[in-house]
Every structure is written in structure tokens, then in C-alpha cells.
Amino acid sequence: MKKQGIVLSVSVCVLLYLFIENSHLKNEIVHLKEERQEQLDAKGNFNVGAAESAEAFIKAYFTYNGKPQEEEVKPYATSKALDLLQFGDAEGLGENDEEVESIESSTKNVNVYLGKSSDDRQKVAVIFDNEITFNKIKSTASTIMELDMIVDKDIWKVDNFTFNQF
Known part of the structure; x- marks a missing residue:
């Protein structure tokens, strides 16, 4: 029983870590898309x-x-x-x-x-x-x-x- 409890705890921790890391990556993607758009807009300022x-x-x-x-x-x-x-x-x-x-x-x-x-x-x-x-x-x-x-x-x-x- 102890082994199953440890495996379950580790699995929950790993899933929680992956969920948090996924949300960080999603935020980073949004930020990079915004930054890229700003750079493209800046290029448009050239005549x-x-x-x-x-x-x-x-x-x-x-x-x-x-x-x-x-x-x-x-x-x-x-x-x-x-x-x-x-x-x-x-x-x-x-x-x-x-x-x-x-x-x-x-x-x-x-x-x-x-x-x-x-x-x-x-x-x-x-x-x-x-x-x-x-x-x-x-x-x-x-x-x-x-x-x-x-x-x-x-x-x-x-x-x-x-x-x-x-």
C-alpha cells in the first residue's frame, strides 16, 4: 500500500509540474507572438x-x-x-x-x-x-x-x- 501511495504522490506531483510548465509555455508563446507582431509593425515604418x-x-x-x-x-x-x-x-x-x-x-x-x-x-x-x-x-x-x-x-x-x- 505504501508503494502505491508513493507512486500516486509522485504521479500527482509530475502531472502538476507538467500542467504548470504547460501554462508557462503558453504564456511565453503569447508573449513571443506579440513581440513578433511589434517587430513586423516596426518594419512597416520604413518608407x-x-x-x-x-x-x-x-x-x-x-x-x-x-x-x-x-x-x-x-x-x-x-x-x-x-x-x-x-x-x-x-x-x-x-x-x-x-x-x-x-x-x-x-x-x-x-x-x-x-x-x-x-x-x-x-x-x-x-x-x-x-x-x-x-x-x-x-x-x-x-x-x-x-x-x-x-x-x-x-x-x-x-x-x-x-x-x-x-
Whole structure:
């Protein structure tokens, strides 16, 4: 009889432990589902249109023969950003410079990362390779740009930027 009582007591304790552990796991699942939903909602705060405009801006400005074309970049930049860019002849590379045969620029491996955002502002980091061919000599510059994007007439545009090439 004692053995049956001990087995019954141990069985009741094991069942009680499993019941409590099950309820803890159910609570944890509910908590993890809520946390996952919050993370998904946070991802929704990013403005994908800003990323698309940022990439288009990079390609428009850094892809050219001779020099960047302002008309190609204008749809993706505010007047403030356009003032920061160089569209005319670069210093020391005038049209009459006999040593300059050709300059070509293109972009490769463009990666766009979204940062802090609000409804009408978005921080964007872009990392890409800028391939430059100068007088038939090709070089590649790794480039990192930080873009401040804003909504201008329902279109995402670059308002300010910083960049480093190395």
C-alpha cells in the first residue's frame, strides 16, 4: 500500500509540474507572438519608396559619359541637394584640357539600407562601387552615402547627403 501511495504522490506531483510548465509555455508563446507582431509593425515604418528613389538618385548621378547630367538627377533631388552636386566641369578637367580623352562612370553592387524614419522623412545609407574609366584606365571606388530623404509633392527626394569614396 505504501508503494502505491508513493507512486500516486509522485504521479500527482509530475502531472502538476507538467500542467504548470504547460501554462508557462503558453504564456511565453503569447508573449513571443506579440513581440513578433511589434517587430513586423516596426518594419512597416520604413518608407520603401524612399529606398527606391535613393537608388534611382545614385544611378542617375553616378552613371554618365563625360559628366553627370542635371536633368537625369532632378526628379530625385530637391533644389538644396542639386546645389550640393557638381554638374559642370570638375576642377582641373575643363573641356579644353587636351589630356582628357574620356570619363565614364557607372555603379555596381548598390545596397540600400533604411534608417530612422517618420511620415515624411527617411534616413538612407547606400553602399556601392563606383566604376570610373578615365582615359581608358578603369578604377573602382567603394562609396558610402548617407542620404536625407523627404517627401516633396508626394515624391521621395534626396534633400541632403554626405559621402565618402575610398
